[in-house]
Amino acid sequence: MQPDLSSLLTTALRQLDYGQQPATLYDPIRYIMSLGGKRLRPLLTLLGGQLFTDDLAPLVKPALATEVFHNFTLLHDDLMDQAPLRRGQPTVHEKWNPNVAILSGDVMLVRAYELLFENVPLPLLPQVLRRFSQTAAEVCEGQQWDMNFETDTSITIAQYLDMIRLKTAVLLGFALELGAVLAGAAAEDAEHLRQFGTDIGLAFQLRDDLLDVYGDAATFGKRVGGDIISDKKTFLLLTAQAQANGAQQATLARYLGQPLADTDAKVRTVRGIYDELGIRPQTEALINDYFQAALQHLERVAAPAARKQPLHHLALQLMDRES
């Protein structure tokens, strides 16, 4: 996709020094950072910067702040969700223990700030730190809403969309905005890029919800139907509950919220109701709305069309419309 930029990021990530002693504090940081992933957020920072400058070297370390921050949220979220695996490997709280996960995560948040204030030019620093901190708090708010929703039976679709915006989308928006700001973009262009990233993030998360139900088991990477089995209140379920007739409501109520031996039957039945209500095309329509809104924001950025090509290409890839 962006072989040069990706290898630039990978090399820089490998060279980061998080600290040494005690090893029980710093080994988990090196461990989670080494598990890989797409490095999507720092890539967005570089691609956002590339719209306005050819000299991306000064953007690399600030870009890594978004990756360290993202992995900090994964570390603490995995502990809160009691997830056993992250990218196929034991999570930090499993491999070490919950207290190590708390403390190592805390230090990662400190290191993310360091990557910014040690590498962002002074005149831009207050603005960058303000937007980073706002985004960081919003991501925490999103995670808290997500946890609240587990026991809340009155969630609206609007509340769900706001939750995924905070938990996932705003950080993608910030990563792009950061690249633009560091590359000297006008405030208006940085803002359009932020909204491009946020809308792509919303589209991407909804697509993930959709694939969880309708994805190809061979390529999805997670168990298809997992959200249905765990009663997760996704856009699909909330929309179905809002549109179901009496019989469908009764069926949903029979299958949701209780441990069932036959999870395949649960997935089949709930998906059957989704099919009756046309939940799939409705979700696809909303994904497309966000995707088109994103592209319009990218369109409005005052930069040559040729320079927008990599971001356009990445957006299509994230939507799996091209590969």
Next chain:
Amino acid sequence: MQPDLSSLLTTALRQLDYGQQPATLYDPIRYIMSLGGKRLRPLLTLLGGQLFTDDLAPLVKPALATEVFHNFTLLHDDLMDQAPLRRGQPTVHEKWNPNVAILSGDVMLVRAYELLFENVPLPLLPQVLRRFSQTAAEVCEGQQWDMNFETDTSITIAQYLDMIRLKTAVLLGFALELGAVLAGAAAEDAEHLRQFGTDIGLAFQLRDDLLDVYGDAATFGKRVGGDIISDKKTFLLLTAQAQANGAQQATLARYLGQPLADTDAKVRTVRGIYDELGIRPQTEALINDYFQAALQHLERVAAPAARKQPLHHLALQLMDRES
């Protein structure tokens, strides 16, 4: 002690806006910040600044960053230590739940950074953020060492002193240094103040260890002997283990590391060995060493003696040599 400065801090603390929604994220922050305490760290920042300037107003909000950070560490430490009470009230993980404690703490760390970069003059910002981040990581290192020590049977006295330096003392040093830097002090003076704070912190923590064994139950506030009952490897115990003869070693081994029904006998027996070995005067001598070293650093700060009086007075108060 410093009625004007304390009420200045209390008023400013009450006006801080941590955020609103979700309430499950922000109520715990308001809760722990309202539990009180001496507000020692921001007071040190103001007293450090007062050596060099009469205009303390610009120092108040940066000073509060040290208090928000300190309470963030209390929130996460209480969760890690499974402490039921903080200042006589339920801890956040007890009143809400562990996940809320993790996330609320995370946001508090973000808010501490915000209090700095929103209120520290730009030319001083990189230096202040660098020293704050270094201190924040060191406090996490200290907590990790403290947890490691629970299962480590080979801790030296030097390792213990380094642990309490990181966990407790460096933040007091930073609070003072912050005040000096913001008030325009020379680098050398800021450094002497930092060392004054660090040495006072070490003396204060050792005094806490001593009072846990030899304190007056009526005024100590915690159960006297608590460290002995829980086998905590304090300076007193490590020194006793290093100096005990064969019979004393055998007695210590019989009482330590196992649940005992008669905790009073355990406290009495271990304290008896401390008495035989003269652990109390040895600890008092070390406390006095740190205290005198602290005063020498304060002495060397290039500021009028009259301006040093409140810091001198506070140091004596912390050592309970005057009240």
